[in-house]
Amino acid sequence: MDYIQGIAVLIGINLIAVLGLCVLTGFTGLFSFGHGGFMAIGAYISAIVTAKLNLPFSVAILAGGLSAGIISVFIGQLTLKLKGDYFCIATMGFGEAIRIILNNTNYVGGARGWADLPQLTTWVWVVGLDIVCIAITWNLINSRQGRNMIAVREEELAAQMAGVNVFRYKMIALVFSAVMAGIAGALLANYLQFLRPTMFNMLKSTDLTIMVIFGGLGSISGTIVGTILLVSLPEVFRNFAQWRLVIYGLAVIVIMVGRPKGIMGGMELTPSGIRKIFAARRAKATLEAEIKAAERGDAA
Amino acid sequence: MSGVTILELKSLTKRFGGLAAVNDVSFKVREGGISGLIGPNGAGKTTIFNLITGVYKVTEGQILFKDKPIQDQEPYKIACGGVTRTFQNIRLFKELSVFDNVYTACHLSAKHNLFESVFRLPRYWREDKILKEKARSLLGIMGLEERQDISANNLPYGLQRRLEITRALALDPKLLLLDEPAAGMNPDETEQLMLLIGKVRKMFNLSVLVIEHHMDLIMGICEHIHVLNFGCTLADGSAEAVANDPKVVEAYLGAEEEKK
Numbered sequence: 001m002d003y004i005q006g007i008a009v010l011i012g013i014n015l016i017a018v019l020g021l022c023v024l025t026g027f028t029g030l031f032s033f034g035h036g037g038f039m040a041i042g043a044y045i046s047a048i049v050t051a052k053l054n055l056p057f058s059v060a061i062l063a064g065g066l067s068a069g070i071i072s073v074f075i076g077q078l079t080l081k082l083k084g085d086y087f088c089i090a091t092m093g094f095g096e097a098i099r100i101i102l103n104n105t106n107y108v109g110g111a112r113g114w115a116d117l118p119q120l121t122t123w124v125w126v127v128g129l130d131i132v133c134i135a136i137t138w139n140l141i142n143s144r145q146g147r148n149m150i151a152v153r154e155e156e157l158a159a160q161m162a163g164v165n166v167f168r169y170k171m172i173a174l175v176f177s178a179v180m181a182g183i184a185g186a187l188l189a190n191y192l193q194f195l196r197p198t199m200f201n202m203l204k205s206t207d208l209t210i211m212v213i214f215g216g217l218g219s220i221s222g223t224i225v226g227t228i229l230l231v232s233l234p235e236v237f238r239n240f241a242q243w244r245l246v247i248y249g250l251a252v253i254v255i256m257v258g259r260p261k262g263i264m265g266g267m268e269l270t271p272s273g274i275r276k277i278f279a280a281r282r283a284k285a286t287l288e289a290e291i292k293a294a295e296r297g298d299a300a
Numbered sequence: 301m302s303g304v305t306i307l308e309l310k311s312l313t314k315r316f317g318g319l320a321a322v323n324d325v326s327f328k329v330r331e332g333g334i335s336g337l338i339g340p341n342g343a344g345k346t347t348i349f350n351l352i353t354g355v356y357k358v359t360e361g362q363i364l365f366k367d368k369p370i371q372d373q374e375p376y377k378i379a380c381g382g383v384t385r386t387f388q389n390i391r392l393f394k395e396l397s398v399f400d401n402v403y404t405a406c407h408l409s410a411k412h413n414l415f416e417s418v419f420r421l422p423r424y425w426r427e428d429k430i431l432k433e434k435a436r437s438l439l440g441i442m443g444l445e446e447r448q449d450i451s452a453n454n455l456p457y458g459l460q461r462r463l464e465i466t467r468a469l470a471l472d473p474k475l476l477l478l479d480e481p482a483a484g485m486n487p488d489e490t491e492q493l494m495l496l497i498g499k500v501r502k503m504f505n506l507s508v509l510v511i512e513h514h515m516d517l518i519m520g521i522c523e524h525i526h527v528l529n530f531g532c533t534l535a536d537g538s539a540e541a542v543a544n545d546p547k548v549v550e551a552y553l554g555a556e557e558e559k560k
Binding site for chain 2: 136139140143144145146147148150151154155157158159160161162163164165166172218266276279280282283284286287291
């Protein structure tokens with residue numbers, strides 16, 4: 001039972017980081033391969049606050065999220081004017097830079113890692129924060145600010161012509177995702193009780209992005225489904241030892257080939273989301289029928 | 301020429317490296333009027349639109365909107381200030397429904413901030429209702445209400461153009477720039493579009509500047525026409541004056557006549 005609970009907690013922690021990334025990648029259209037770096041910032045700051053300063057866990061979570069957010073503002077100023085792939089490469093560089101800085105900081109244990117952190121992350125913290133984060137993400141996306149982000153993803157130039165301050169909304173999405181990654185990092189540090197810079201390498205960053213894409217770009221419920229599947233999949237197949245990562249890779253490839261938009265790309269598994277899908281299908285069918293009827297009329 | 305000038309270009313020049321895409325062009329758009337911008341392919345028409353809307357930076361000269369220079373402003377600020385446009389190659393928010401396209405563009409009519417949105421404070425609810433109503437009424441005016449659930453990329457071409465105009469209107473613009481609104485349309489659709497542009501202009505008290513190759517549309521609705529050729533002004537005046545200008549006939553309309 002403890003084992004299952006452990007996986008559930010890991011899912012819950014990762015979910016927070018992935019939700020943030022879903023706003024950045026799925027809704028604003030910016031791909032990042034450096035969010036492991038923001039997670040690392042959150043994790044190490046939280047570790048410092050709890051282990052060295054002996055402050056309460058709530059302060060540590062807040063500090064972890066905020067410091068990741070503040071650093072993302074600087075990163076955003078430097079990189080958000082870059083187009084497409086260049087932003088992606090810049091985030092990759094950022095993630096690696098954070099890892100290497102931590103590797104060489106002996107105050108936090110350097111490359112050997114930092115053990116014996118206080119165990120403070122509980123079920124209640126993880127589930128509670130998950131609920132709050134899902135609600136906040138949902139409200140953000142379904143608001144005028146969220147729609148502006150989607151407009152940036154869909155057609156940047158047209159968004160500008162519709163009066164959307166593209167840079168500002170990209171920045172909001174980046175800071176939001178960084179804060180969420182920082183919070184997830186804080187939870188992780190005080191759950192595992194052990195930190196090492198390699199835990200936040202590029203593989204971790206790509207893992208997070210893959211969860212967003214796997215679940216479906218532009219879908220919050222898809223992000224949740226993707227996170228649950230991809231965090232638990234390697235555990236479910238743990239008996240196959242070395243094959244489990246092959247299965248993980250295969251699952252990602254199958255999804256990318258079969259459903260390039262991810263499991264639930266652009267759709268939401270909520271009453272209003274489902275209504276929307278059916279309304280769109282109906283409207284399309286009516287339109288096609290009318291066009292056909294008009295063509296028949298022309299021919300006759 | 302009577303009436304107030306809403307937009308004025310003063311010896312506007314745009315150079316890409318050694319090429320002057322727009323060279324010393326000056327003209328005025330009268331408030332409440334429909335003006336046309338015509339010229340052969342590559343004359344610099346769309347470049348002028350991109351300069352007015354801030355997509356390109358002006359090399360030399362001035363753009364005055366309501367007597368204030370706007371050439372150094374960010375594109376979104378120009379749009380918020382009341383100048384908006386459509387695109388030659390339609391640029392809708394493709395994956396979104398027709399309704400969401402307009403609903404998104406209505407955002408300037410609301411003032412609630414990020415905090416109020418995320419925590420769903422009273423002002424969010426109040427203003428969101430207004431946004432939805434505004435989007436619905438715009439779709440109604442433009443005859444798109446029956447199509448509001450369909451995703452924009454599934455619309456037929458003519459309706460996509462119409463949706464793009466609707467989206468532009470959602471910003472409550474003072475000046476609307478239409479870049480070849482009738483491109484790819486048959487004569488029937490072109491005529492419908494003409495009527496629609498006229499109706500919209502009266503209803504929203506707009507000034508319109510339109511780029512077009514369909515001469516019937518240009519001659520039918522534009523009170524004032526500016527002709528460009530190779531980035532330079534060729535002629536400027538009323539529809540008849542321009543149509544009878546020998547230089548214009550030679551550079552542009554002449555070629556059209558021969559084809560017929």
